[in-house]
Structures are given as C-alpha cells and as structure tokens.
Amino acid sequence: MSTRTLISPAQLARPRGKVLYWTVFTLVVGGFTLTFLGPLYWLISSGFKDAQEVIRTPPTLVPETFEPGNYQQAWDVMDLAELLGNTLYYAFGALAFQLVLDVAAAYSLSKLRPMFGKAILGMMLATLMIPATVLVVPQYLTVLDVPIVERNLLNTPWAIWLPSVTNAFNIFLLKRFFDSIPQELLDAASMDGASPMRILWSIVLPVSRPILGVVSIFAVVGVWKDFLWPLLTLPDPAKQTLNVGIYSLSNGVPVNVLIAALTIASLPTLLIFLIFQRNIMSGLTAGGLKG
Structure with a gap:
C-alpha cells in the first residue's frame, strides 16, 4: 500500500x-x-x-x-557567581529527591501494584489539571508552618526541594516506562531470590537510563526556570536563585547590562537542551525493550 x-x-x-x-x-x-x-x-x-x-x-x-x-560587568555587579551556585544547589538537590522518591513511587505503582494503586495514580494525574498558580497559596502556607512538625521552611532549600518531589508528570513517565519492562524478567530474578529492592537496583534502573535522563533534565530545568515560588520562599538575597536575584538587582542596573545577565542565565538550560536533545526524544518515545 x-x-x-x-x-x-x-x-x-x-x-x-x-x-x-x-x-x-x-x-x-x-x-x-x-x-x-x-x-x-x-x-x-x-x-x-x-x-x-x-x-x-x-x-x-x-x-x-x-x-x-x-557581560563581565553583569557577572561582577549582579554577583551572578553566587546566584548561579545557589541555583545549581537547589536544582541538583531537587534532582536527587525526585530520582529517589519519584522512582520509588513509579516502581511501586507499576510492579508492586499496591491496593488502590490505580485510584492513587488517577488522583495524582488529576492534579495535572489544576493550574499551578492555584496551588501557590496553600503551598506557601504549608512551608510557612509545616503541619505536625511545626517548622518554618522559608529561606531553606527544603522550600524548593519538597514541592518539586510531588511531580505527577514525572511519576507517570517513569511508570509508563516501567510498565514496558517484561514481567518475566522480574519474575526470573525473583525466583533466584532477589528482593524487590534488588530487582529495582540491578534490573529496572539499568534498563531505564533513557527515561531517568529525561526526568533528570526536567527536574533541573524546572527549578532553573522557576521564578514565582523562589521569589516567595527565598526572601534572603544571599539565598536567592538566579532569576530572582537578577530581578531583585535590576532596578539600578543599565538595561544592556541587565540583558547580558539574562543571557548568561539562559545559557545553561539552552546548552543542556542542545547536548541532550537526543536523550530527551529517545526517553519520551521509549516504550519497550529490544532484543
């Protein structure tokens, strides 16, 4: 045809x-x-x-x-080195938490299949229908006085890390990839005496490198480009991210120097995309194992 x-x-x-x-x-x-x-x-x-x-x-x-x-003036006057270090710290901290907790959640929903797993997944995906701005106020009140522990998380990395973990989209991507791993492969490992944790570490994670790369890029870029949430939760100038710091120092800076600072702030994420664009596409389209 x-x-x-x-x-x-x-x-x-x-x-x-x-x-x-x-x-x-x-x-x-x-x-x-x-x-x-x-x-x-x-x-x-x-x-x-x-x-x-x-x-x-x-x-x-x-x-x-x-x-x-x-560009040199923007780097010196706006102290971009410190702001860049803060942003990298927040971004890779959020990445570590997402890789540990989101992978565990996706693996449980995909392979361990707990009771009410489908209902839990449905409720998680339903949160994607809620605009992010609607959740700003309840999230801010939560980090202002965390229930049970009664701690104020403002001006701490936890205010950035904890909300980033609750990423239903990344959990869905990971679960979708884990579903494509043949169950026979996991059953064979289980018959050899491997525990669920050993199966995850030795079998599931090694074959899941494409989707783990995609989730990693999304985690880093998500923190890097965020503006409103760090503006609310990091009022201390010494702990602000790159975007918030440039905004705070933009009043007394010439417009050409400000644009140079914005260019420097946008280069890391642009380079990440150019370098890993093939990994992004392969991870999003990966749906099974070959061989």
Missing part, C-alpha cells in the same frame, strides 16, 4: 510542482526558525550594545557599538 502524502510523487516530479513544494517548505521552515531563534538572537546581540542602542526605535539588527564588557 502506497503512503498517502499531501502531494503525490507524480506532481512532485513535475518542474512546477517541485518549485512550489520547495518554496512552501522553505517559507515554513524559515518562518518557524525566525519565530524561535529571533528572540534568542535579540537577547544575545542586545547584550553587546550600549544602553542607548538597546532602547532605540526601530531596533538595530546588528550591534553598531560592540561592547563585550557588558
């Missing part, structure tokens, strides 16, 4: 059809490229301009005044 396409091979073989096809293809790809890369180019190029050129109307496409010292 031939594959159905928008344009038939016969029409594509004609000179007129070939010209029309490649014209439309070039326009569509070029339009999407400009849409996605245009703001990024403006951000990076504006960091090299002086303050007057940045606010000029209409804006200049190529910087007329090339000032690379803006």
